[in-house]
Amino acid sequence: MGRSKLVENLLSSASLHAGRPAVRTGDVAHTYEQLVGFAGGLAHRLAQSGAPGDRCAVLGRRSLAAYGAFLACLLAERVYLPLSPHDPAQRMADTLKRGRCETLVADRASLAQAAPLARAHQGLRLLILPDVRRGAVGDLDLDPSVAVICADDLDATLAPPPATLASPDAEGAYLIFTSGSTGTPKGVLVPASAAQSYVEAMRPVLALEPQDRVSQVFDPGFDLSVHDMLMAWDAGAQLCPLPEAQRFRPGEAVRELNLTVWFSVPSTISVMGGLGQLRPELLGGLRTSLFCGEALRTADVDLWRAAAPASRLLNLYGPTEATIAASAHEFVAADTARPTVPIGRPLPGLGYVLLDADTQGLANGEEGELGISGPQLALGYWDDPDLTEQRFPTLSTPEGPQRIYRTGDRVRRLDDGAYLYLGRLDNEIKIAGAYRLNLLEVENAVAAAAGARACAVVVSDGRSQARSTLTAFLVGATQSDRAIRESLRHSHPTYMIPEAFRRLAVLPALPNGKVDRHALLRVVVGETEGSEAC
Known part of the structure; x- marks a missing residue:
C-alpha cells in the first residue's frame, strides 16, 4: 500500500x-x-x-x-x-x-x-x-x-x-458533475494518476516558480479550479483567489493582488475590455496568461497583449473527461491570420486522432471528431456504464487496442501538426465561458416552468456580445416570462436561464421531422442585427 x-x-512540495x-x-x-x-x-x-x-x-x-x-x-x-x-x-x-x-x-x-x-x-x-x-x-x-x-x-x-x-x-480522486446528452448532469470520475499525469505534462509548459502569484477565478464546480490548486501547489507558488466583490472586475484584482499568472475563460477579455480594464500596459505585472473553455479569438488576444505586454499567452483545450486540458498552444504572431487561436498539439503522453462517424481516422486538413487517448482519461461516468462504454470506446490500432475518449468536438489538424477547434458536433455547449450544459436539459426545465407543449433553445454568439446567450422558443406556454424566470431561479443556475423567450404557434421542422434550429437561430440573429442597426 x-x-x-x-x-x-x-506533500513534498509543501515540505520544501x-x-x-x-x-x-x-x-x-x-x-x-x-x-x-x-x-x-x-x-x-x-x-x-x-x-x-x-x-x-x-x-x-x-x-x-x-x-x-x-x-x-x-x-x-x-x-x-x-x-x-x-x-x-x-x-x-x-x-x-x-x-x-x-x-x-x-x-x-x-x-x-x-x-x-x-x-x-x-x-x-x-x-x-x-x-x-x-x-x-x-x-x-x-x-x-x-x-x-x-x-x-x-x-x-x-x-x-x-x-x-x-x-x-x-x-478516483475527484468527481465533477457536468450536463449530459440525456439532459441529466453526468458525473466524471477522475483518478489520481490522471491528475498527476496532467501536472507532469503541464509543469514544463507553464514553468511556474515559487514566487509566482496565481489567479483563482473559476467556481469549484468546474475542473479548471482543480488546475489552479494542483499547478500552484506543485510549484510552491501562491494561489490567489479573486474576492467575490471583484469577480466581475478582475482587472482590479490583477493589480491589487500583484498577480503574475492569470487563468480564465476567453470571454473574460471582452468583459474586461468593456469595463475599461484593458488599457495599454495596465496588466504589466503578468508574465503568463492562460485561457481555456471556449474558442480564443485573435481579436481578443490583441486586446490582452496590449494590456499585458510582458505576458506569454497560452490557449489550453480539453474536456473534463481528459483531466482539465489535453493540449496547449502558445500564441505567436502567425496566429493572427486566423479568427481563432489553434488549440495546439496534445500534451506529452496523450494521443489525438480525428474520427469520422464510423470511428475511422482522417487525414491532415480534414475535419472530424477529436478522439483522445492516454493516461489522462477519466475512469468513466458515475453510475452510467452504458454512457461510459459509448464515449470511451476501445479502438483497434496498429499498436494494439487503445481506449479513447470521443470528445464530440469538431477539429481540424493543421499542416504543422497543431489542431484547430471548430465547435461542438451536437448541442452540448459551453455558455458564459466555462459552464458546460446540454440544450436538452435547458429545454426540459423551461418547458416545465412555462407549461409549454414544446420548447427549443438556441445559443447565439453575437459579435458585440461579451458572451453567448440562450433564447427559448415556446409553443403553447401558459406562464409569463417573469413567472418562467422566477420558477427556474429556484431550481437551476443563472447561466441555464434563457435571456429571451419567444412564442410560436409551431416549431419549424426539417424534412426529417427534427426541429430546424438554424431557422430559429436566424430569427435571433436577425433581431440582434436589427437592434444594433437602430
Whole structure:
C-alpha cells in the first residue's frame, strides 16, 4: 500500500516550501505548513468515517477551509465532490443525492446554505464545519443520525493519515458533475494518476516558480479550479483567489493582488475590455496568461497583449473527461491570420486522432471528431456504464487496442501538426465561458416552468456580445416570462436561464421531422442585427 504519486508530490512540495504562502484568503496569506496542517486534521476526521472511495461533498467560498478540504480528501482517500455556492439549493441537493454523499464539508461563509442541504439529504451522516467554532453553530435542527464536527474537534498538529488503498486509483480522486446528452448532469470520475499525469505534462509548459502569484477565478464546480490548486501547489507558488466583490472586475484584482499568472475563460477579455480594464500596459505585472473553455479569438488576444505586454499567452483545450486540458498552444504572431487561436498539439503522453462517424481516422486538413487517448482519461461516468462504454470506446490500432475518449468536438489538424477547434458536433455547449450544459436539459426545465407543449433553445454568439446567450422558443406556454424566470431561479443556475423567450404557434421542422434550429437561430440573429442597426 502507498499514497498516490499525486499526494506524495504535493506533500513534498509543501515540505520544501513550508514557510512560503500557499493560498491567500482576503488579507491573510496561509503558508504551506498551515495548509497541510489544516488539511491533515480534517483528513484524520474523514478517515474515521466511511471508507476509501466515499464521496465527500465540499461547499465553500474561497476560504482556507474550502481549499484545505480538497487536499484533505486526497489525503484521506475520499473522492472530492465540489459544490458551487452560486448554484440553487435544488441543484446542490441533486448533486449530493446523485453522488450518494455521506459527508458534507462546509466553510463558515456557506453555513446558511449547508444547513438546509444537510436537513434535506437523507443519506448524510457527517457535517463538518472546519472553520466554525461549536459555540457559533447554534441549532441546525438536523436529524440525530447526522454528526456535526466543528473546528474545536479537529487537530491541525496531526500528520496526514496513512494510505490504506492497495491501488490509489481504485476509487478516483475527484468527481465533477457536468450536463449530459440525456439532459441529466453526468458525473466524471477522475483518478489520481490522471491528475498527476496532467501536472507532469503541464509543469514544463507553464514553468511556474515559487514566487509566482496565481489567479483563482473559476467556481469549484468546474475542473479548471482543480488546475489552479494542483499547478500552484506543485510549484510552491501562491494561489490567489479573486474576492467575490471583484469577480466581475478582475482587472482590479490583477493589480491589487500583484498577480503574475492569470487563468480564465476567453470571454473574460471582452468583459474586461468593456469595463475599461484593458488599457495599454495596465496588466504589466503578468508574465503568463492562460485561457481555456471556449474558442480564443485573435481579436481578443490583441486586446490582452496590449494590456499585458510582458505576458506569454497560452490557449489550453480539453474536456473534463481528459483531466482539465489535453493540449496547449502558445500564441505567436502567425496566429493572427486566423479568427481563432489553434488549440495546439496534445500534451506529452496523450494521443489525438480525428474520427469520422464510423470511428475511422482522417487525414491532415480534414475535419472530424477529436478522439483522445492516454493516461489522462477519466475512469468513466458515475453510475452510467452504458454512457461510459459509448464515449470511451476501445479502438483497434496498429499498436494494439487503445481506449479513447470521443470528445464530440469538431477539429481540424493543421499542416504543422497543431489542431484547430471548430465547435461542438451536437448541442452540448459551453455558455458564459466555462459552464458546460446540454440544450436538452435547458429545454426540459423551461418547458416545465412555462407549461409549454414544446420548447427549443438556441445559443447565439453575437459579435458585440461579451458572451453567448440562450433564447427559448415556446409553443403553447401558459406562464409569463417573469413567472418562467422566477420558477427556474429556484431550481437551476443563472447561466441555464434563457435571456429571451419567444412564442410560436409551431416549431419549424426539417424534412426529417427534427426541429430546424438554424431557422430559429436566424430569427435571433436577425433581431440582434436589427437592434444594433437602430
